[in-house]
Amino acid sequence: MDSGHQEPFGAEGPGLISPDVTPEDMKRASDRRRVRDHREGHRRGRSLWLLWLLIGPGILVMLGENDGPSMISYAQTGASYGVGFFLPFIVLTFAMAYVVQEMTVRLGAATKRGHAELIYARFGRFWGFFAMADLVFGNLLTLVTEFIAVRAGLGFFGVPPALAVLGAFLVVVGVVLTRRYWTWERITLCFAAFNLVFVPVAILSHPVSSQVVRAFLTWGPLPGGVNAGFILLVMSNIGATVTPWMLFFQQSAVVDKGLTTADIGHGRFDTALGAVLAAVAAIATLLATAPLFAHHVSASNFEGAAFAQGLTPYVGRVGATLFAIGIVEAGLVAAITISSSSAYAFGEVTGSARSLNSTLREGWPFYAVLAAAAGIAAALVLIPNAPLVFIVLIVNVIAVLAMPPAIVFLLLLVNDREIMGEHANGRLENVLGISVTILLVLAGLVYGVTTIFPHVLPS
Amino acid sequence: MTGAPEKGRPERDRSGISPIWVREVLEPDQLVGGKHGLGRQVLSRRAVLLLWGLRFYVLLMVILVAVQAWNAFHAAK
Numbered sequence: 456m457d458s459g460h461q462e463p464f465g466a467e468g469p470g471l472i473s474p475d476v477t478p479e480d481m482k483r484a485s486d487r488r489r490v491r492d493h494r495e496g497h498r499r500g501r502s503l504w505l506l507w508l509l510i511g512p513g514i515l516v517m518l519g520e521n522d523g524p525s526m527i528s529y530a531q532t533g534a535s536y537g538v539g540f541f542l543p544f545i546v547l548t549f550a551m552a553y554v555v556q557e558m559t560v561r562l563g564a565a566t567k568r569g570h571a572e573l574i575y576a577r578f579g580r581f582w583g584f585f586a587m588a589d590l591v592f593g594n595l596l597t598l599v600t601e602f603i604a605v606r607a608g609l610g611f612f613g614v615p616p617a618l619a620v621l622g623a624f625l626v627v628v629g630v631v632l633t634r635r636y637w638t639w640e641r642i643t644l645c646f647a648a649f650n651l652v653f654v655p656v657a658i659l660s661h662p663v664s665s666q667v668v669r670a671f672l673t674w675g676p677l678p679g680g681v682n683a684g685f686i687l688l689v690m691s692n693i694g695a696t697v698t699p700w701m702l703f704f705q706q707s708a709v710v711d712k713g714l715t716t717a718d719i720g721h722g723r724f725d726t727a728l729g730a731v732l733a734a735v736a737a738i739a740t741l742l743a744t745a746p747l748f749a750h751h752v753s754a755s756n757f758e759g760a761a762f763a764q765g766l767t768p769y770v771g772r773v774g775a776t777l778f779a780i781g782i783v784e785a786g787l788v789a790a791i792t793i794s795s796s797s798a799y800a801f802g803e804v805t806g807s808a809r810s811l812n813s814t815l816r817e818g819w820p821f822y823a824v825l826a827a828a829a830g831i832a833a834a835l836v837l838i839p840n841a842p843l844v845f846i847v848l849i850v851n852v853i854a855v856l857a858m859p860p861a862i863v864f865l866l867l868l869v870n871d872r873e874i875m876g877e878h879a880n881g882r883l884e885n886v887l888g889i890s891v892t893i894l895l896v897l898a899g900l901v902y903g904v905t906t907i908f909p910h911v912l913p914s
Numbered sequence: 915m916t917g918a919p920e921k922g923r924p925e926r927d928r929s930g931i932s933p934i935w936v937r938e939v940l941e942p943d944q945l946v947g948g949k950h951g952l953g954r955q956v957l958s959r960r961a962v963l964l965l966w967g968l969r970f971y972v973l974l975m976v977i978l979v980a981v982q983a984w985n986a987f988h989a990a991k
Contacts, residue, residue: 475933475937475945475947475948476933476936476937476947477946477947479946480933480936480940480944480945481933481936482947483940484935484936484939484940487939487940488942490938491939493951496943566943566950566952567941567943567944567949568943568952572957573952573991575950576952576954577952577954577955578954578955578965579954582965585972713944714939715941716942767948782962810946833948842987843988844986844989845983845986845987848982848985848986848989849979849982849983849986851981852978852982853982856975856978856979857975859968859971860968860971860972863964863968867955867961867964871955873955873956874955903978903982904978907978907981907982907985908983
């Protein structure tokens with residue numbers, strides 16, 4: 456099997472479609488035409504409009520990483536530690552995420568191939584199928600937690616669980632049925648913008664500015680000091696900075712969007728902007744729940760809707776409502792992007808369709824995998840007595856343990872001059888990339904092993 | 915799945931986009947039918963060792979995940 460060669464439609468009749476141009480190609484060409492026109496044109500505001508055309512994958516991957524469990528984690532951090540160490544720490548984690556994700560932009564733009572396709576082509580069948588299977592399995596478990604978040608968030612508004620989960624599933628499937636990458640991307644970006652609703656919640660919590668500034672300057676205070684629980688929390692946060700689906704999704708989205716090496720600069724900006732927005736939302740979430748710490752409210756057992764309810768005395772009904780909306784958005788956008796990454800990886804490794812521009816006829820395996828991933832996860836959430844606690848307990852461990860192979864392949868590929876040419880990693884990029892990789896891998900391993908064998912850490 | 919060509923009526927593009935124009939706008943590697951095989955990467959000795967290390971890591975990872983699944987199963991009961 457070659458690296459994923461998808462045959463185009465056969466041509467019949469007089470030549471609107473030639474043998475080597477597919478409807479997917481035509482849709483992508485339409486999108487690229489606009490980029491070309493704005494790049495070559497001399498209209499006012501051309502640069503801004505070009506930026507608007509080219510952003511997307513980076514913002515989606517970063518805001519998608521601010522998924523349901525992540526936002527709850529930030530909320531619990533704020534409730535447990537208040538305003539202090541974790542504010543600048545969050546900025547650091549997103550800076551590390553940028554270093555890793557930027558490499559996927561260059562890989563996709565230079566090779567015009569997705570991550571799974573490259574692994575399959577360059578490292579063989581075993582690693583290709585392992586990468587795909589590992590990703591799809593991990594994604595399925597993660598999708599369960601996203602639908603749990605949507606259910607919890609909509610539960611605040613009294614929406615029955617079945618309706619909440621079904622509605623989320625229909626949204627995930629509905630956006631891809633546009634069969635147009637551009638449309639899917641813009642709709643998902645609109646949803647993702649709601650990740651910033653945590654900002655007004657943070658404002659409503661009336662944070663003390665001097666405390667916030669002090670936290671960024673001094674990385675303190677740290678209530679309770681450095682103890683086993685703190686170390687574990689830091690390790691888990693570092694280990695979860697980048698998860699495998701992010702690598703696969705952004706590279707595939709870059710390819711599907713049709714970015715080329717001429718767009719790498721914009722791709723970097725897109726990724727950086729996504730990291731900034733996600734960091735702002737994460738910090739806002741922490742600030743929003745800091746009043747719980749200040750008022751000694753125990754939030755260790757809080758989940759989505761419980762946080763919104765617990766915050767009501769401090770941020771008001773409006774703030775609590777916005778918090779719940781944010782949790783719903785976090786789960787929904789992650790469900791959209793994660794299920795897409797599974798479909799991309801499947802298509803790339805099996806040589807079938809791998810584009811949101813595919814027609815239903817040529818892309819049905821792609822859409823089937825996407826719908827199945829979301830559908831199975833949604834069904835698991837609704838099945839009475841389904842092992843949801845079990846899934847939540849293992850999904851983080853699987854995500855951090857699955858990271859080392861994914862990120863090692865990323866580094867090997869991005870240093871491969873045969874496919875990357877002048878866009879391969881330079882010395883600085885390798886220093887940063889390898890340093891971040893070592894940190895992510897070690898932290899993930901420490902977190903994974905100590906979660907499985909908790910007695911390893913002294914109490 | 916190889917995505918073999920479909921027989922039957924071709925999908926007609928309503929905007930009347932010319933395939934020649936499509937090939938002008940897109941780079942050859944961006945066309946669905948235009949990708950060429952990349953071939954296997956020639957690995958350095960270090961990379962070969964790294965991949966062998968990864969194989970052992972994957973084995974360890976499967977064991978660790980199984981242990982965690984066992985722990986989680988009992989914790990969830």
